[in-house]
Amino acid sequence: MPADLLIRGGTVIDGTGKAPLSADVAIKDGRIAHVGPRWPGTADRVLEAAGLWVAPGFIDIHSHSDFTLLADPRAMSSIAQGVTLEVVGNCGHGCAPLTDLATARMNVYGYAADYPIDWRSVGQYLERLQERQPAVNVLTLVPNGRLRLAVAGLVDRPSTPDELRRMKDLLQASLEEGAFGFSTGLEYGPERACSEEEIAELCGVVAECGGLYATHTRNRAGEDQESIAEAIRTAQTAGVALQISHISVVARLAADGVRAVDGALEQVDRARRDGLDVDFDMHTRLFGTTNLSAALPPEVLEGDQAAVAARLRDPEVRRRVGAYRSIVAGLAQGDWQRILLSQYGSRPELAGQSLADIGRDMGLEPVDLICELLLAAQDRIPEPMILAFCYREDEARRVFAHPRCMVGSDATALCPDGPLQGxxxxxxxxxxxxxFRHFVRDTGLLSPEAAVHRLTGLPAGRLGLEDRGTIRPGTWADLAVFDGQIFRERGTIAAPNLTAEGMVHVLVNGVPTLEDGAWTGARGGQVLRRGG
Known part of the structure; x- marks a missing residue:
């Protein structure tokens, strides 16, 4: 019987970390049917791969594409980099579950206010996502921020016993509807007051289902080691598998960032030696990014536009904003020159300027400036974004050198045209x-097979996906075929929306989405459900 498609003559890097080998890869019914020196049969179609590397499709272990894959399912920014699977619902952010539509657009990166929301549960959200036929595979975690907003609303206190009971019920239902685990964003307004004890109770629900707990840790200045220790204690108490998100953020919590990173990695290694199932990931930026509105206490955002605007103008509220230990203040560490306004539709000319410079030009102190900027954008308060230059390459290098470090975008899938243009x-x-460019070609920190393993087999194993992340007969044909001497990013801080180069063919479940460097228009992604 002929293969549906044959990738011929490439160098296969199979995702396990083993040395590359020259091989043909034959595909039948969306799965790999053969990996070997020469396919003995025929094929309906052939993609030539001479001089190219053939790898499993890359897995984005830490994505925020929850909404953007609904808005435009082509995911061109991801496909151009060989990404075939994204894990959403991270950092306590996401699209479900929902109860109050007034807070629906909060805790969702990239949300457009005019997009209709006709789902409530995680199961309904996953159905809407599948109806959109995404180009990439997608799976979700249950965001704690969404649980808090659904049950307690915009509060800055620990959950009450009754609220916690309802959150556990909602988490259980969401896991039964297909979520792979649970995430927290303990540095963000809706969750910063959550107690360690209540998170451990929620993680107990996840442990019973065999799910994963991913955490954006609490991250308070001067508490770099405690932020990791709390995550490990929580996982130990609940008996749950732990994924520490973007672990090197501890560097911005201490005067000595390298020492903070080394201490975090030592804690992980010690916990693993003690038998705890703990891993971690890191994004590839030397800066952080989040919503400008994350500077506000959650109750400031409660109610309609008029109510929010009145609070933003209130001097007493502004005093509370100034005293609030927000993620934005934590990123600034008192130096507002390091915080850049990166996206601001109300006055696009301000994008790329620091809050210190904008404040000086407008004659405003940082807190007053933030409130005024959000007042001007009050019909789309989640839209303004900031960049915070708070990391160094030597800190990141130590993390990526660790053999358990996975890699995530910490970003949203985008497209250069269509509804997400701009x-x-x-x-x-x-x-x-x-x-890939930096750690394989430029610095030589990782071999090609080690780098591919970090992007494929390692995260697939973490997620329990036995039929993805490696190239062998029987696995789904999620494949990235690329020129290993060319593959690199083109985007910069000033011009971020440039697609990567060097990716030649990308297949998702055997469907060619990128072929000879050109978009085919086909979308073969699946919405994956735990236990499905």
Whole structure:
């Protein structure tokens, strides 16, 4: 019986970390049917791969594409980098579950206010996503921020016993509807007051289902080691598998960033030696990015536009904003020159300027400036984004040198045209290309097979996906075929929305989405459900 498609004459890097080999890869019914020196049969179609590397499709272990894949399912920024699977629902952010539509657009990166929301549960959200036929495979975690908003609303206190019970019920239902685990964003307004005890109770629900707990840790200045220790204690208490998100953020919590990173990695290694199932990931930027509105206490955003605007003008509220230990203040560390406004539709000319410079020109102190900027954008408060230059390459290098470090975009999938044209999320177009160029070709820190393993087999194993992440007979044909001497990012801080180069063919479940460097228009992604 002929193969549906044959990738002929490439160098296969199979995702396990083993040395590359010259081989043909035959595909039948969306799965790999043969990997070997020469396919003995015929094929309906042939893609030539001489001089190219054939790898499993890359897995974005830490994506924020929850909404953008609904808005435009082509995911061109991802496909151009060989990405075939994205894990959404990270950092306590996501699209479901929902109860109050007034807070629906909060805790969702990239959300457009005019997009209709006709789902409530995680199961309904996954159905809507599948109806959109995404170009990439997608799976989700249950965001704790969404649980808090659904049950307690915009509060800055620990959950009550009754609220916690309802959150656990909602988490259980979401896991039964197909979510792979649970995430927290303990540095963000809706979750910063959550107690360690309540997170451990929620993680107990996840542990019973065999799911994964991914955490954006609490991250308070001067508490770099405690932020990791709390995550490990929580996982130990609940008996749950732990994924520490973008671990090197601890560097911005201490005067000595290298020492903070080394201490975090030592804690992970010690926990693993003690038998705890703990891993971690890191994004590829030397800066952080988030919503400007994350500077506000959650209750400031409660109610309609008029109510929010009245609070933003209130001097007493502004005093509370100034005293609030937000992620934005934590990123600034008192130096507002390091915080750049990266996306601001109300006055696009301000994008790329620091809050210190904008404040000086407008005669405003940082807190007053933030409130005024959000007042001007009050009909789309989640839209303004910031960049925070707070990391160094030597800190990141130590993390990526660790054999358990996975790689994530910490960004949203975007497209250069269509409904997402003009949308910006730094890292979206660059993360995998930068990782491969920098650590394989430029610095030699990783061999090609080690780098591919970090992007494929390692995260697939973490997610329990036995039929993805490696190239062998029987696995789904998620494949990235690229020129290993060329593959790189083109986007920059000033011009972030440039697609990567060097990717030649990309197949998702055997469907060619990129062929000879050109878009085919086909979308073969699946929405994956735990246990499905």
């Amino acid at each position: 949308a910006v999320f730094h890292g979206a177009y660059t993360w995998a290309g930068w990782f």
